[in-house]
Amino acid sequence: MSRKKIEDLRSQRWFGATDLRSFGHRSRAMQMGYGREDFMGKPVVAIINTWSDLNTCHSHLRTRAEEVKRGVWQAGGFPVELPALSLSEQFVKPTTMLYRNLLALETEELLRSHPIDGAVLLGGCDKTTPATIMGGLSMDLPMIYLPAGPMMRGHFGGKILGSGSDVWKYWAEKEAGNITTAQWNDMEAGIARSAGTCMTMGTAATMMAIAESLGLCLPGASSIPAVDAAHPRMATACGRHIVEMIWQDLRPSTILDRKSFENALIVHNAVAGSTNAMIHLVAMAGRAGVKVTLQDFDDFAQKVPVIANIRPSGDWLMEDFHIAGGIRALMSRLKDFLHLDAKTVTGTLGEGLEGAEVYNDDVIRPLDKPIAASGGTAILYGNIAPDGCVIKPPAAEARLLTHTGPAIVFDTYDEMSAAINDEDLDVTPDHVMVLRNAGPIGGPGMPEWGMLPIPKKLLKQGVRDMVRISDARMSGTSYGACILHVSPEAHIGGPLAAIRNGDMITLDVPNRSINVALTDAQITERLKSWSPPPRDFPRGYNWLFARHVRQAHEGCDFDFLEGSKGIPEPEIH
Missing domain, CATH: 3.40.50.2300 (Response regulator)
Known part of the structure; x- marks a missing residue:
């Protein structure tokens, strides 16, 4: 492999020339207390x-x-x-x-x-x-x-705590009345050390x-x-x-x-x-x-x-x-x-990897004794998510990986947040919670709202997981039967926008499908009378974001930044 010479260094265009502009670059470096021997060559x-x-x-x-x-x-x-x-x-x-x-x-x-x-x-x-x-x-x-x-x-009470994961776990217990405020405050002081x-x-x-x-x-x-x-x-x-x-x-x-x-x-x-x-x-x-x-x-x-x-x-x-x-x-x-x-x-x-060894076979399992033989993640498709969505099966209760239940739909995070604390909410463990308008544009920015909290009414009944669907993301520390990144998102007219309370939704992770019991014609007809919640960005970065961000299955990059084509170097003069 041929090695660069000093004159090949990109920085020499600033520091190595003999023109007036390079004089300015060198003198300003010296202004900060550096000598020529620090930066030249x-x-x-x-x-x-x-x-x-x-x-x-x-x-x-x-x-x-x-x-x-x-x-x-x-x-x-x-x-x-x-x-x-x-x-x-x-x-x-x-x-x-x-x-x-x-x-x-x-x-x-x-x-x-x-x-x-x-x-x-x-x-x-x-x-x-x-x-x-x-x-x-x-x-x-x-x-x-x-x-x-x-x-x-x-740590808390002699037990090891993991950030995020144990927060969600113990919050559910607090909401169910099984943890006191004093205990919760002790956890708060010990979980991030x-x-x-x-x-x-x-x-x-x-x-x-x-x-x-x-x-x-x-x-x-x-x-x-x-x-x-x-x-x-x-x-x-x-x-x-x-x-x-x-x-x-x-x-x-x-x-x-x-x-x-x-x-x-x-x-x-x-x-x-x-x-x-x-x-x-x-x-x-x-x-x-x-x-x-x-x-x-x-x-x-x-x-x-x-x-x-x-x-x-x-x-x-x-x-x-x-x-x-x-x-x-x-x-x-x-x-x-x-x-x-x-x-x-x-x-x-x-x-x-030369010399690498495993020192604890329970932390890093042998291939013949894995946590799961396959399926760390699963990509699902169907009439809810034509361009795909994702679930993490090992983090969900196994019974929910094949499930059919009626939808309970929320158009905004605030609406959902208020509803789950209502102990008169008409919801059962079989319901499928749906949060929409939380995607790349609808969020905006696709917030980590996808691990919808279990309604307080169900927490008190001992429920700790249920099927939840959204066009949002969730924290990587989260868990549960959460279907995320539904694409295209509801805010741009994706099928998620057509779902109504009571519609029957079927999740089938083994067969990689997620569907609502509606025909294509019914979805199209419902979308004719649908419009997204107002999302007006008159200026600034949000304006730029909303006009150029790609959908979740495309990586949410800006359309003008995609690809590996280079951009010309700046002129030095």
């Missing part, structure tokens, strides 16, 4: 940092950026930190999904408009992983993704695992807990390695291909990953010029066993998963499924 590495004071998952990334810089300096590069939009799943409303594409766009433009030769992307909290990677793929400079890592295990992402196999952990399985992380990076001493060492290693990648001109377009994304599909199923991965991986693949469809998810789900025994589908948490060997150990058990010759930032996937 060295690769410039951007550290895209999604830290903020309101992103609890990323509260350690301010420090990690400094540790990445240390590695860049060690390898003879020049590090520069570029702050980017921080998408806190806890605080950003109505949903961070509304802003995923904005962060992707910002990442791409930060890299394009500055004198950057390569990048280390810092993220982890749900949408920051796909967003920064999407932007990096579109810019196609050498890059490494550094995952924020999961937080420590939570450190920096880092949710420590269940939610969207954050899923997408970090996918980033590594794609080959965009250093081996073993995705499962290191955020506050483990190995994490800052990994950050520094990323800083060192990105400099070498720049000299090799090792860009995403030279790494990623169909094999890479098939590896990600395999790992996603083996960990019973978040349903949100359907949207993100389709969008990421699109940026890399690779076609991934919902059917791909279902095809791999039917042949790859679930071997990560992690909540919400299993028993353990991410800290336990890391101690058991982490993602490298899991992939070592999947060697017969994986493309070991797929390229990565360090060589090949197979080379990155």
Whole structure:
């Protein structure tokens, strides 16, 4: 492989010329206290940092950026930190999904408009992983993704707690009158004990695992807990390695291909990953010029066993998963499924798995003793969802995977939220709860409303799961018989908009179908008299989003950002 020379560095267009403009670039760098020896003739590495004071998952990334810089300096590069939009799943409303594409766009433009030769992307909290990677793929400079890592295990009353998953579980018990307010307050203080992402196999952990399985992380990076001493060492290693990648001109377009994304599909199923991965991986693949469809998810789900025994589908948490060997150990058990010759930032996937071992067979199961033999996710089609929808079967009560019941329909989240607390609500355990107008445009941004709460009336009867359908998403830490991402969404006239209270809905996961007992003609006739709730965005980002976002089965990317075609470099004058 031929290596770049100093004059080949992109940053030299800013710093290496002898014209007046380069004089200004160098003098301004010196204004910040740098000497010529700091930046002249060295690769410039951007550290895209999604830290903020309101992103609890990323509260350690301010420090990690400094540790990445240390590695860049060690390898003879020049590090520069570029702050980017921080998408806190806890605080950003109505949903961070509304802003995923904005962060992707910002990442791409930060890299394009500055004198950057390569990048280390810092993220982890749900949408920051796909967003920064999407932007990096579109810019196609050498890059490494550094995952924020999961937080420590939570605890309450001597029991281990998992963020998200156990919140929903114990909230149901509180609403049923089985947990006191004092106990609930104790849980509140013990469930999130450190920096880092949710420590269940939610969207954050899923997408970090996918980033590594794609080959965009250093081996073993995705499962290191955020506050483990190995994490800052990994950050520094990323800083060192990105400099070498720049000299090799090792860009995403030279790494990623169909094999890479098939590896990600395999790992996603083996960990019973978040349903949100359907949207993100389709969008990421699109940026890399690779076609991934919902059917791909279902095809791999039917042949790859679930071997990560992690909540919400299993028993353990991410800290336990890391101690058991982490993602490298899991992939070592999947060697017969994986493309070991797929390229990565360090060589090949197979080379990155050398020496990997599983240290706990209950956390990372042998292939002959899986959590489920197949079916980590299932893609359903029918007259409710012509373009597909998704369910996570291992996270639902098995009895509900084949079910017929009458619909109880809610047009808005507020309407649903008020109704479920009404103990006179006409609802039974057999009902199918339907929430619509919560999709990409109707939400807006497809909020995590898909795990509709069980009505209080039923909670008191001991009901803990029932069939729920929506064009929304749900948190990857959630569970239950929730059918999500119904496409096309109701707000643009999808069949979900035609369903009325009492219509009989049949869910058949084994046969991958979801249907309402209406003919096509009846659905068409009902839609003639239907109109969506008002959703007027006269200006700003919401206006842009509503006009250009794709539907769920297409990855919810903006139509003008799809594809791998490059954009011309900026003029330096």
